[in-house]
Amino acid sequence: MRRRPTLVGIGLLTLAVWPGCWDQPKVAPEQGAIVIQPEAEKVIVIESAEELKRVNAKKIIWKKDGAKMVSVKSEVPARYEEKKTFDRRGNSITKKISDGSPSLWMDTTEVTVGQFKKFLSQTDHQFDGDLWSSVETYSPTDKHPMINVSWNDAMAYAKWAGKRLPMDREWGFAAKGSLVGKKFSWGEDDRVARDYANYAGIGGKDKWEESTAPVGSFKPNGYGLYDMAGNVWEWCQDWYTSDKFFRVLRGGSWNLNATNLRVARRYFHAPHGRLNYFGFRCVSGFDKP
Numbered sequence: 001m002r003r004r005p006t007l008v009g010i011g012l013l014t015l016a017v018w019p020g021c022w023d024q025p026k027v028a029p030e031q032g033a034i035v036i037q038p039e040a041e042k043v044i045v046i047e048s049a050e051e052l053k054r055v056n057a058k059k060i061i062w063k064k065d066g067a068k069m070v071s072v073k074s075e076v077p078a079r080y081e082e083k084k085t086f087d088r089r090g091n092s093i094t095k096k097i098s099d100g101s102p103s104l105w106m107d108t109t110e111v112t113v114g115q116f117k118k119f120l121s122q123t124d125h126q127f128d129g130d131l132w133s134s135v136e137t138y139s140p141t142d143k144h145p146m147i148n149v150s151w152n153d154a155m156a157y158a159k160w161a162g163k164r165l166p167m168d169r170e171w172g173f174a175a176k177g178s179l180v181g182k183k184f185s186w187g188e189d190d191r192v193a194r195d196y197a198n199y200a201g202i203g204g205k206d207k208w209e210e211s212t213a214p215v216g217s218f219k220p221n222g223y224g225l226y227d228m229a230g231n232v233w234e235w236c237q238d239w240y241t242s243d244k245f246f247r248v249l250r251g252g253s254w255n256l257n258a259t260n261l262r263v264a265r266r267y268f269h270a271p272h273g274r275l276n277y278f279g280f281r282c283v284s285g286f287d288k289p
Contacts, residue, residue, distance in 0.1 A: 043068075048162055049284045052103060059224075060105065064161045065115045067282070069105045070224045072174045106166065106174050107281040109215035109226050110234065111157060114142030116149070119157050127153065131274060138254075138276045143214040145232045145279040151247045151271035154235045154280040163282035168238040168248045168266070170283065175229075175250070175263045177222030183262055185221040185228045190258055195219050197230030197261050198254045212254050212277075229261040230254060232279030240268035253277035 044055060047063045058071045087093050113135060120127055131148040139147045149157075158164045166174070175185045182188055186196045194204035198213040205218055216226045233249035240246040246268035252260035255277055259265070269278070 052105060052285050055103075062107075062161065062163065062284070065111075065118065067111070067115065067161075068108045069284070070108055072104045072106050072170075072223050072225075073178070103285045104170060104174070104283055105285045106223075106225060106283045107163075108220070108224060110145035110232055110279045110281045111154075112142060112215055113139055113144050113146050116146035116157065117142070119160050123156070123160055125153070125156050125160075134276050138211045140211070141214065144212050145215055145227070147212065147232055147276050147279055148274045149235075149278055149280065150274045151235045151269075153274070157280075158282045161282060163284045165235055165237045165280060166283045168236045168250065171234065171236050171250045172263060174223060174225060175221065177220075177225065177228070179222060183264075185225075185261075185263055186219070193229070193258050193261060196221075197227070197252065197258075199230040199252060199261060200255055200257050208254060210255075212279075227251070229263075232277050233267055235278065235280040240266070245270065247271045249278065 044057050044060045045063050046052060046055065046060045046069075052060075060069050061067070062069055082094050084092065084094050119125065134148050135146070139145055154165055176182065177185050179185075179187060184190065184193065184196070186192065192204075193199070194202075194206040196218050198206050198208050198218065202209045206213070212231050213227075215231070218226060218230075220226045221228050228251055230252050231254055232251070233253050234251045236248040236250055238248045240248050247270075249267040249269060250265070252258075252262075252265060260267070269275070
């Protein structure tokens with residue numbers, strides 16, 4: 001027996017509600033019926049750090065390079081200023097006014113080959129053409145992380161995009177993914193490392209023994225950040241020591257063992273160094289002093 005639609009009146013609009021239509025989404029209703037679909041999640045496109053002050057969303061897209069970014073709760077407390085005013089009876093009082101919790105936004109993935117090519121096409125930044133042979137070998141597609149980049153290259157890209165490199169402490173805070181006192185960005189269990197990271201060897205989700213993996217190939221941490229462990233070492237703004245010879249890198253890489261995946265692990269190199277396991281990601285928002 002053929003089932004008939006139930007007519008539901010909403011004001012002047014009549015909807016045809018088909019029995020079982022939510023349980024069988026692949027069965028198309030007859031011509032003339034109205035199909036109701038859930039509203040797609042809206043993602044805000046941002047052009048500058050100034051705009052972030054008015055954003056309440058947790059996810060955005062950075063217009064310049066198309067990077068997806070997420071909000072990382074800052075460990076820095078909100079700042080206050082005192083303001084003299086009056087209560088409702090006219091008595092002079094002093095109020096503490098918060099400027100809001102400092103916000104830090106971080107790229108969800110490492111900067112890709114495709115994004116770096118866009119940067120080069122729109123600037124006159126000098127990048128040795130001979131380096132592309134190595135890039136094609138170890139990061140062969142536009143979806144792989146850009147490698148063979150120096151700290152100077154990373155800084156130039158960040159400036160072009162209107163963002164910056166993370167401070168060492170910011171990177172470490174974001175890598176924890178809201179976990180406290182854990183060895184890795186996912187917790188303590190090193191047996192599940194290959195669910196979250198591309199590092200020396202293969203197994204589980206890690207199918208890339210001699211190269212980087214396309215960004216976002218593994219599970220994210222608690223903040224929705226991918227590849228905070230493994231794939232490529234990521235440049236930070238800071239000097240490694242006070243002698244100012246080396247810059248900090250964080251996160252481990254595709255060709256090194258699991259020891260380097262620890263959140264606390266720090267590496268260093270001269271800022272002009274370009275290696276096939278060096279990359280970066282950018283941040284925007286609160287600039288930690």
